Amino acid sequence: MRFVRSGRRVAVAAVSLSALLVAAACGGSSSDSGSGTGSSAPAVDFTKQGDIELWNGKDTSGNLPKLIAQFNAQHPNGKVTFHELPDNADQQRQQMIQNTQIKNPAMAVISMDVVWTSEFAAKGYVVPLPTDQFPTEGFLQSAVAGATYFNKLYAYPSTSDGGLLYYRKDLLDKYNLQPPTTFDEMKTACDTIKKGENNSKLDCYAGQYNKYEGLTVNFDEAVHSAGGVIVGDDGKPNVATPEAAKGLQTLADWFKNGDIPKAAITWQEENGRQAFEAGQLIFHRNWGYVYNLAQTDKDSVVKGKFDVAPLPGISGPGVSSLGGHNFAIAANAENKGTAVDFLKFMSSEEVQKSNTLATSQSPTIEKLYTDSDLVKKFPFMPTQLKSIQTAIPRPKAVEYGDVTLAIQDAAYGALQAGANGQTADSTTALQGLQTKLQTLIK
Template identity: 50%
Template sequence: MVSSSHTSRRRAGSRAATKAATVGRRPAWAVAVVAASLATTLVGCGGDSSEPAADSPGKFSGRGPITLATGKDTTGTIQEQLDRWNSEHPNEKVTLVELPESADQQRQQFIQNAQTKSDAYTVLNLDPIWVAEFAANQWIDELPAGQFPLDKMLPAVVMTGEYFGKQYAIPYNTNAGLLFYRQDLLDKAGVQPPTTWDDMKDACAAVAKLPEGKDVDCYAGQFDKYEGLTVNFSEAVASAGGTVVDAEGRATVDTEEAKKGLQFLTDGFKDGTFPEEASTYQEEDGRRAFQAGKLLFHRQWPYQWALANAKDGSSKVAGKFGVAPLPGLDGPGKSSLGGLDLAVSKFAKNKATALDFIKFFSSEANARTNLKVNSAAPPYAGLYDDPALRRQFPYLATLKESLSGAVPRPVVVQYGDATAAIQESAAAALSGSKSVDAALADMQRDLSAAIAEK
């Protein structure tokens, strides 16, 4: 989940608060030239210079009770792991602080806690997109990278926790978007899982002719005006061969590729490929629709696998669906990179305990458990090739493929303002209040302004 691990609800707080809070942006994990460009142009600001320096890597001090601040634990697995830690560390217990499901609201609360220099949150479970912002503001401590098995993790995922070559966060899980589809209905219609957007529309038309397909809508993603819309828009642009921000850090939504990506989304609502109610869908809304048998295709994070396969009667599609890479304009599309990264608050107490807890919580054993219990995408490369896990989760090869080609959300200095600009214009196009051309022109202007802010 994004970040839920999956992304959630709409951006909280004023634009002014965001501008004051967001002062840094990490280099893109997949584009070395971006890293070089940012390293020469960005200056991490924030943090009162009168404050004492954070504990240096490997010298975290203080032991005792701590807290873990994270998005709502919808699976129950987090608390189970905390219970295990607490039983083994009775004098260093971890208390779970559950923040809203909304990623935007989570970020707001994390920032408020940091700006007040509160010690209420010890370990922060962050959307990777926030790591650079928190590091630049000196809200989180640099971690001793050598004390973690980062060499066993997917390199691209490890880099989500880096800022200017230093490790500020450790991956807890990762994420890539997948196409969930009704295998039973495609088989009955005699069609294969789609690799292009046109293939998907043709498949929907074929299934619609079946008696079983009468009340099944074609496709949904996350189209509410929140971080999920930034993810879905970015994926559509990348899947049409474009970029939202290029390797030089410039806004690039005034291109034909970006237009094709947004046109696919807007046309989907106009021609009925996407049900009208999908304009308000976040992750859980679409998941419930898919599990109820109302969708033929659903763009979703891997966590949906376990829930949709539940045998307790909560899912009407258990054993009836498959997973494929996202489709694109002319072939397989590209996913945005999601996940959750663990960091230590600069203002926390008992940081030695926090460091040990992150080692435990981000371990390969826990990642394996998270995969088995709630199909969370692990950061450890070896788990994707484990024969037993592949038998249990046949989509792992597909997920690994999606992760290998996943792209980060826009790499800009002021990410909060950038995502707001994307959401505003994309939502206007989807609702029909602006044409695709006008929406992209506005987005190009506002995104360029956000990039120019220091």
């Protein structure tokens, strides 16, 4: 799901209009950048051609510039420049909002996290796509739903994602163990392996627990797999329950007893991936992009030694938080015709297949999960599809930025207590979160 690689920079234009404008950017919301649902919005010109910028997080694979170059070679009427954003999703969102405020015309195509759709559409940061040019047949239903707001398509599905459990197959095979389906089974497996290996540098399990969007994802998965919810079927917050508290408390207790290494309190996706590749973890929760890197990175010591399974749950089978990114057209983009052409190119079956082969990122066209070339190279594709099909979306909210910050505050405090050797009070933490969410989600 994430475009991240430590120590790697992709060449971008030395001086761009965006680079000049970003210095003047400031926070807040825009009242005149368009309307997500209003009927009085002016007609959008989807024909104008010219150079544009793609605003996207850091590239993990080096493949995105290749795809951009391929498009540019086929598209003489307008070229795409890769404007590379930070690896942190929260920072990406903030920069996109800031440049909407100052009406940056160069920011044309944005890689929009599935959880931003309601906010970006309602506030007019992106424009609805013309239905006659963007058919959705054959795309994953969840991917289309994640790009839709009030029955309008605001982005074209690009990559989908569901969480996966990476595990050391060599170690599980050595001790005649099966991939765990619950946290209790995972702890039992870890205890067996650590006792047998007698390696003080080998830890049990980790996900993403730094105070950012990844923590919201991991909290969401723990709560749902314990039988709880953040928002109920009626659309109202319902997180102050014994089931939700059990999910958060389990993570905090695992920090306290060392089954999750204390250092993981600062980890994002790349930190965990690097620890797994270094042979420091038996089990690791991450996204599909890790598979290709763990097999190909020159420093990976787990090449040929790991496999992938569905996420384990707290009280039963695990459930993933739905991930993914979709390409949207910014409301202030000057050359929306080029943007339309680029969206069609990037979401085409041919390009999605080539991107998956190069990166192991999950496609949004459903039949690609049974494509013989993809399954041969990435045998985990059927597992990934199941994870996506059963994934649960994070709360949909116009003020999603405030919602996720409230979740992170509550979850991080509990996990930090555990990492400090204290017993977390998850019940009180979630009572406070419930009160905040009731003011944010109505």
